[in-house]
Amino acid sequence: MSQVKIYGVREHLLPIRDQLSEVVHSCVVDALQFPQNKRAHRFFYLDKEDFFMPATASERYVILEFIMMEGRTVETRKKLIHLLYERIAEQLGLAVTDLEICILESPAHNWGFRGSTGDEIKLNYNVTI
Template sequence: MGQVKIYGVREQLQPIRQPLSDAIHSCVVEALQFPHDKRAHRFFYLENEDFFRPATASERYIILEFMMMEGRTVETKKKLIHLLYQRIGEQIGLAVTDLEICILESPAHNWGFRGMTGDEIKLNYTVAI
């Protein structure tokens, strides 16, 4: 299971919503081996005055938070992060100083979906990669 939260300034983020979601999803499919039809992205549009950012970042600054079950290797998570920087840079034109990524993990038993906990359900993809 995985969820992605995408934070950014409304005026900057809304126009790139679909291509950004597509770029993120392509990275998740490749690095985490998610099925193509499994996409859970939530966009959080902030007003410029409500989104403080580092001095090195522009108004295009975006934060990605990945919430997922634990079990993936360090190499897999690094692959995801590197792919995100590469593809978002190439496809969206976002500078590396305008993107921050955080992966948050929790045990499968802390997840609930389809009426079960994550450790009880049979997934159609592998978590331990």
């Protein structure tokens, strides 16, 4: 299980929303081996004055926060991060200084979906990769 929160300045994030979602999803499918029909993205649009950013970033600055069940190797998580930087720069022209990524993991028993807990449910993809 994985969910993605995407934060950015409204006027810059909204126009790229659909394309960014596609790119992020392609990285999740390739790195985490998710099914194509498994996507949970939430966009948080902020006003400029409500989004403090590093001096090295432009107004196109975006934060990606992945919340997922633990179990993936360090190599798998690094692969996801590297794919995101590569594809977002290539397909959206976003500078590496305008993108920050954080992966937060939680034990499967802390997740609840489809009427069960994450450690009790049978998924159609593998978490321990």
